[in-house]
Amino acid sequence: MNTSLTALARPVTAAVRAGYAWSVRREKPEAWLEVARMTGVIMRHLGPGSAPVTPSELVALLHQPLGVWLSGADPVLGELVILDEHDRLTDDTYGIACDYTTEVLAGQEDPGARWLPKWRTHRAEQVEQEAFQRLVSGSDEDYSVGRRFLVEHPAGASDDLLDRQTDLGLRPLVSYEPIPQHRQEAGRWWACPVCHWPMAISPSGHVTCRFRPHRATYTLTDGLRILPADGAPPAPRAQSANGAVCVDESIWRFVVVPGVVEIRLHDRLDRLPGVSAALYPGKDRFDVGVRRAGEDDWLVTLDVKDFSSPAALAAKVTDRPIAAGVLVVPDYRRDQLAQLKRLLPGMDIATESQIYRRTSRLSREEQ
Structure with missing residues (x-):
């Protein structure tokens, strides 16, 4: 994994875990120990003099943008606030922080894994x-x-x-x-x-x-x-x-949310005349493959990625190269294209509507 992403993944995951624990502290006695444990994780990352030294100090920081206290955060991550004024996880936590979820206690027992939701303790692949x-x-x-x-x-x-x-x-x-x-x-x-x-x-x-x-x-x-x-x-x-x-x-955040875009794109392409689209071919070797009707060779292969942070997406793809020929982002991420193309030079990157138009042209040319 990209070094900068690795460095940020641990404190971001720890912040989310602490935020969730704080939001359920009245129902779950384990929550208090989780906040203290994640305070320690963040202290080790930020170092003396730059980190919260008590759980209450960490909770106060979780109500502020991460960029205020977490150096190295890109603009998208830097604007993320974990807890709202009612001590609940913000909507942006579900959209942005999931890009960084990792294991923070690798190599030792993780007490939080017994009761924390999996998206706060597991990576998407797990x-x-x-x-x-x-x-x-x-x-x-x-x-x-x-x-x-x-x-x-x-x-x-x-x-x-x-x-x-x-x-x-x-x-x-x-x-x-x-x-x-x-x-x-x-x-x-x-x-x-x-x-x-x-x-x-x-x-x-x-x-x-x-x-x-x-x-x-x-x-x-x-x-x-x-x-x-x-x-x-x-x-x-x-x-x-x-x-x-x-x-x-x-399951909702790591399977359903990206799957909505994958299926939508597949169905649009499958309706094009003269071609057929396959969803998750080779048991998810890539997300969508398109063939000319009656032929075996792929006309185009696609991997859909839906990340709030272009930097996190670029690091992910660099660490785990995709098997498809084109990296596709949802239409609502179209403003990421320029930055992604700078971060991933030489990679074919398009929005779902761009790849639809391109494939439509290819299908007509092949007829």
Whole structure:
């Protein structure tokens, strides 16, 4: 891994873990020790005179932008605030800090791993491998169908999800748990129109998807209707929380959120005349492959990456080179292109709409 990213990953992960622990300190006695433990991790990183020396000092810093106290943070990371005024994790923590999640206690027992959500203790690759280990032994088609199912059905009525999996010939891939109380109101819950995972409901009546680029922000009315904010997708219908379940946050953030873009791009390309698109070919050797109809050779191969920080994405790809010919970023990350091309010279990088237009031209040329 890139040295600068390695250096930042530990304190950023420690800050997120401490922030989460602080947010649940009233419900979980283990939280106090976790904050103290993560204070120690950050002290070792920042060194004497530059680090918080008590848990209370660390908590105070978590309410400030990371750039104020964490040197070396790029502009995106530097603006991240972990805790809001109500001592809850901010939405940006789900979008930005996940780019840096790593193990902070490697080589020793991690007490936090027993109760912290996995996205705060595991890397994306670890979560992904655990989720799909049952699919790896099957065929390529089984893998593609199973992974797509999980992305498209991260929540719903338990009986309905089980019936859908049975109809597809799938065994249960991951555990679904009852929808948490903070994601329901008066026995109702609302799925994000983009990723279909239960949106969070604040005490002030705001209903939001915690992944900010989905722009799913609503206001809850007294009649249990939700009204969209400017620019939000149309409001989804309320669903009964009775018997409703969802995947945990780690699966949502590391599998569902990026999978939404992967599937969207695949489906757009597969509708082009004269070509066929494959989703997760070779059991995820890359995300999408496109062939000319009736031929075996790939016309184009694509790997979709959705990172809030271009620097973190560049470091990731440098550390783990992609197998695809093109690195694709979501359309809502189009402003990253210039920086990514500077950081990754020689790599073919495009937005999802750019690669759609390019592939459309290629398909016509090949006919």
